[in-house]
Amino acid sequence: MPVIHRAIPALRRLRLSNTAFQQQSRLQPRPAQVLRPASQIVQLRHQHNNTEKAEASTSAGGADHSPQEQPDRPQSKIKYTSESYPNLKRDSRFKEVTADDVKFFRGLLGEGSAVLDGVTQKTGEEDFEAYNADWMRKYRGQCRLVLKPETTEHVSKILKYCNDNLLAVTPQGGNTGLVGGSVPVFDEIVLSLSKLNTVRSFDDVSGVLVADAGVILQQADDYVAQHNHIFPLDLGAKGTCQIGANVATNAGGLRLLRYGSMHGNILGLEVVLPDGTVMDDLGTLRKNNTGYDLKQLFIGAEGTIGVITAISILCPQRSPAVNVAYFGLESYEKVQEAFKEAKKQLSEILSAFELMDHQSQDLYRQASGAKLPLENDYPFYCLIETSGSNTDHDSEKLNNFLEHVMGEEIVQDGVVAQDETQLQSLWACREGISEAGQHFGGVYKYDLSIPLGQLYDLVIETRERFQKNGLMGDSDDFPVKEVIGYGHMGDSNLHLNVATRRYDKEVEKAIEPWVYEWVSKRNGSISAEHGLGLAKKEFIGYSRSETMIALMKGVKGLYDPNGIMNPYKYI
Amino acid sequence: MSKLRILVPVKRVIDYAVKPRVNKAQTAVETNGVKHSMNPFDELSIEEAVRLRERKKQPVEDILAFSAGPAKSQDILRTAMAMGADRGIHVVEEKTELEPLSVAKLLQKVAEQEKSNLIILGKQSIDDDANQTGQMLAGLLNWPQATQASKVEIENDECTVTREVDGGVETLKAKLPMIITTDLRLNEPRYASLPNIMKAKKKPLEKKTLADFGVSSEKRLKTLKVEEPAARQGGGKVDDVDGMIGKLKELGAI
Structure with a gap:
């Protein structure tokens, strides 16, 4: 593997017309994938398997390896959610999908690929894997029917039918969620928005983009980029996740610091309610103080009260001048100081301030084989991005800032990207962590809002906990490989990941609900940007009062009286 | 054993x-407001020069980064110095894009003045893709040359250069002084670290003009027209197997 990774920068320059080199590159797995980890996780996993296979067959010298022995389909080993959560029982009110139902949906959506049917046809379970299993390989539903509507009207008719017949529905976007919210628990029908994928309009004066829910985030961003605008959301899974689902889960991501949350940027939504009613609030106005702002309810509702079919979103001007720097620091105190200085000196051009601890970078290095930017190791790293309209102005500010933090010894060492390639490799050090966390088997992810001063204490205490209880160690005997902390410093948002070699209830018991109690005591949030889904459902009480939860249940009951929308999750 | 005085030309x-x-007039590529960086092959050259010093097999006395072009080329020279070059020379030329022969003549003069005994160039710059400067320079100086190097070793004034050729590698040997042009596999350029960026600001950077070297910017070639390649015909998506078979039949493929 190292050889391949050493060739990455070179491979990325393939366009430099070296044909001999291109030929050779075909022999290598496609390393560009390393750079967009979360989004391409499936291919990447596949790539690793290929490598393992190649090695096995060469070293064994033609020894008999039947294909079944190869870890070709690791997904099939994922336990059913119903097995890993034995307390969850299928709600008997819900009807099971019958041939008549399938006939109705076929009549509506046609005989083509818009209906994936395992009820009346012998469609293999593996065809449903992509819809049933989440990418953390932690949850797995048992759905046997996937519907892919192409119009809002389709969605409306589907939901009305399901509501009338008490068929449970799980709306699904790119299925990159981290809390098991996007996959069915039992046999819920998966309503995939992937075919609702047209950009409806873009106004380059106001910057308002109106697009279908199933447009992939990267495509939406590429689209507005042609008009020198930027989609106000960016996250590691951008090549796969869909913008409607991003809104439905109120995704935060890497640039929230600069552009704010979905609640501020969404100007309008088109939503289909469970009874088939289309709520057309697809406005493009920034100001509209007339009555309850209902669209806000659907932002972060995780498909429990309706299905978002289109969004209208305000896109800011794209900054032509982007700089990225990566620092090594000796303590968490210094990280906070650096953040203060960055806000002070870079102010309006600061667009990201990300924290990574040494363990997270080391894990990324192990998982990807990439070389880290700094020569020496430091306990903490941070990544700073500036975006502005004038390169000279930004460089001057950035240079002053760099001189200051180096001179005052706030940072120990650092690098600044000199070109686009380096810029992307520096970002990969941050974006690649999420995938690295689960590279060695599994991962327990905690996405927490904690007051900045205490943010990193939790990682230290968690690590101590696992050292004491003997679950963490260097060999395969220990389920826990490493405890890592990273996240969006600028938003007081910590990602605490317990990287494991396998999923183990002992690990979960050791950390839950302890971690939620810890966060609750400090008035933090148990889910900063990942949402509730199935994983955090029962812990909502740590972050919301009983009154709040009762009000939320009231909303759910009002919009979805039959409870068919994304059941067993959320609240 | 002589000390190495390495000259590394870099281009923005x-x-x-x-x-x-x-551009709209179809005379050139639009450069206004477009992000510029060091030519990737030149990054490899600088990196190799710095590594030769770090390997300590033959002492390196001086690494001189050189660039000819508009005022902004200074940024590239500072990057080169942040990566490890000792100093820079900048020939300021705002108006004309120099042709490889003019650049080679400039470099010949610089090499003579600076008593360089090793010149490492990128095999080509990615804007004009000329792949000529190194070769022309070797001709003008009458030095041995090894192009498209994927490995460089220098010991006792003797350079061993490995080049990748069709279906294998070729290894060349020559005595200093020497011209080497770099290819992608040679090394992986380092990041410019903060302390080195700071230091680079204090390293000497001389400004010169073409006249100082007695070289003219006269062009031998005239660009008639610049056009984008024809847009690629997009592929189509089929819904299912039947759709695919239908399409293939339509095209007469089956």
């Missing part, structure tokens, strides 16, 4: 990751 070009666009 449109960042390789940026998609170049042809």
Whole structure:
């Protein structure tokens, strides 16, 4: 593997017309994938398997390896959610999908690929894997029917039918969620928005983009980029996740610091309610103080009260001048100081301030084989991005800032990207962590809002906990490989990941609900940007009062009286 | 054993990751407001020079980064110095894009003045893709040359250069002074670290003009027209197997 990774920068320059080199590159797995980890996780996993296979067959010298022995389909080993959560029982009110139902949906959506049917046809379970299993390989539903509507009207008719017949529905976007919210628990029908994928309009004066829910985030961003605008959301899974689902889960991501949350940027939504009613609030106005702002309810509702079919979103001007720097620091105190200085000196051009601890970078290095930017190791790293309209102005500010933090010894060492390639490799050090966390088997992810001063204490205490209880160690005997902390410093948002070699209830018991109690005591949030889904459902009480939860249940009951929308999750 | 005095020419070009666009008049590629960086092959040259010093097999006395072009080329020279070059010379030329022969003549003069005994150049710059300067320079100086190097070793004034050729590698040997041009596999350029960026600001950077070297910017070639390649015909998506078979039949493929 190292050889391949050493060739990455070179491979990325393939366009430099070296044909001999291109030929050779075909022999290598496609390393560009390393750079967009979360989004391409499936291919990447596949790539690793290929490598393992190649090695096995060469070293064994033609020894008999039947294909079944190869870890070709690791997904099939994922336990059913119903097995890993034995307390969850299928709600008997819900009807099971019958041939008549399938006939109705076929009549509506046609005989083509818009209906994936395992009820009346012998469609293999593996065809449903992509819809049933989440990418953390932690949850797995048992759905046997996937519907892919192409119009809002389709969605409306589907939901009305399901509501009338008490068929449970799980709306699904790119299925990159981290809390098991996007996959069915039992046999819920998966309503995939992937075919609702047209950009409806873009106004380059106001910057308002109106697009279908199933447009992939990267495509939406590429689209507005042609008009020198930027989609106000960016996250590691951008090549796969869909913008409607991003809104439905109120995704935060890497640039929230600069552009704010979905609640501020969404100007309008088109939503289909469970009874088939289309709520057309697809406005493009920034100001509209007339009555309850209902669209806000659907932002972060995780498909429990309706299905978002289109969004209208305000896109800011794209900054032509982007700089990225990566620092090594000796303590968490210094990280906070650096953040203060960055806000002070870079102010309006600061667009990201990300924290990574040494363990997270080391894990990324192990998982990807990439070389880290700094020569020496430091306990903490941070990544700073500036975006502005004038390169000279930004460089001057950035240079002053760099001189200051180096001179005052706030940072120990650092690098600044000199070109686009380096810029992307520096970002990969941050974006690649999420995938690295689960590279060695599994991962327990905690996405927490904690007051900045205490943010990193939790990682230290968690690590101590696992050292004491003997679950963490260097060999395969220990389920826990490493405890890592990273996240969006600028938003007081910590990602605490317990990287494991396998999923183990002992690990979960050791950390839950302890971690939620810890966060609750400090008035933090148990889910900063990942949402509730199935994983955090029962812990909502740590972050919301009983009154709040009762009000939320009231909303759910009002919009979805039959409870068919994304059941067993959320609240 | 002589001490190495390495000359490394670097060029400021449109960042390789940026998609170049042809200007409206179709006379050139649009450069206004487009991100520029060091030519990637030149990054390899600087990196190799610095590594030769770090390997300590033959002492390196001086690494001189050289660039000819508009005032902004200074940024590239500072980057080169942040990566490890000792000093820089900048020939300021705002108006004309120099042709490889003019650049080679400039470099010949610089090499003579600076008593360089090793010149490492990128095999080509990614804007004009000429792949000529190194070779012309070798001719002008009458030095041995090894192009498209994927490995360089220097010991006792003797350079061993490995080049990748069709279906294998070729190894060349020559005595200093020597011209080497770099290829992608040679090394992986380092990041410019903060302390080195600071230091680079204090390293000497001389400004010169073409006249100082007695070289003219006269062009031998005239660009008639610059055009984008024809747009690729997009592929189509089929819904299912039947759709695919239908399409294939339509095309007469089956």
